[in-house]
Amino acid sequence: MTVITSTAHSRELGDELRRLRETCTDLGGRAMAIRLGWDPSKMSTIEHGKARASEVDLVQFLTACGKDADYLEMFRRRYEKAFDEYVIQMHDDLRTLVFAESTAKTLTNYTSNGLAGLIQTPEYADALYRLGGFVAEERIPDLVRFRGERQAILRRHNGPKCLFYVHELALRLQIGDASIMADQYARLLFDAHLIRVVPAHIVIPSSGCVLWEYEKAYPVAFGETDLAKLFVQDPGAIARTRLLFNHLDQVALDAGQSRSKLAEYVGQPRGDLDVSGPYLA
Structure with a gap:
């Protein structure tokens, strides 16, 4: 996880990750972090679009939400430019x-x-x-x-x-x-x-x-x-x-x-x- 300046796109995608967690699991942010072996602060910064999740982080998160390989690839492509100054x-x-x-x-x-x-x-x-x-x-x-x-x-x-x-x-x-x-x-x-x-x-x-x-x-x-x-x-x-x-x-x-x-x-x-x-x- 890399902490950098958030963007409009990163915050939108972070919010989408939060909604996926809430709709696809019965876990709160802290409980999800514990399941993934993350510090709860890491969950918060990723879901607020304030930090770039690594590809491994995304795979872990989206798999926990029950998403398949096609969804993982689609989201990865959307996420890779999320922190660019020009989107x-x-x-x-x-x-x-x-x-x-x-x-x-x-x-x-x-x-x-x-x-x-x-x-x-x-x-x-x-x-x-x-x-x-x-x-x-x-x-x-x-x-x-x-x-x-x-x-x-x-x-x-x-x-x-x-x-x-x-x-x-x-x-x-x-x-x-x-x-x-x-x-x-x-x-x-x-x-x-x-x-x-x-x-x-x-x-x-x-x-x-x-x-x-x-x-x-x-x-x-x-x-x-x-x-x-x-x-x-x-x-x-x-x-x-x-x-x-x-x-x-x-x-x-x-x-x-x-x-x-x-x-x-x-x-x-x-x-x-x-x-x-x-x-x-």
Whole structure:
């Protein structure tokens, strides 16, 4: 076992090991450690993603949970990159994303050519997926439902403190029909306390990103394309992400001005259709 800095991916996989222990055995963490001949502190650090388990550790743990050789190999492949500062995942793999955002203390998001998934209405999300043309029709309802379920963190009493920077040009993109846009504008106005609007004339040379910060772990920067998700914990990249959000804080409208700007759009959906840009989380 090697103790190193945890990452969003290592904490997600550590949590998965904990859930496997709880669902596949009748053992608590201490009892499992005793069965494996480990110190209880080793069990805790591995299940919290704070230490890299050796391949032998993983085999011992997963075998005790009743997993076969195929499962062992699958988990080993997922685990081998868990502590890297840059982790790339397939776009359909959403487990690390959900764990990272739901366990964060603060979540800061900037979107340039769209609205963050956490502040989209179901109808807007559905229309957005259909406009892309690369998501199978039968998968769209599940993707929309999942996006809605993620939004529960905005209503949790102990959820992350969220701030969304939204470029005004994104507000002018018509996604779906006028009714969908009217409902989306109303939703944004309802969530105006979470939103800072970047005026249309301001140029921000960034496609958008998310910064998650934690009480007892290093920050994680997140970005995505239509093809892959990227989780970054490199200190230099985190510093650059902070510079972006510091700049946005300076150029964006303040809270009251942002609410007023959003109110201008309520009941006035735009007719121009322009769906260029990324499908952001």
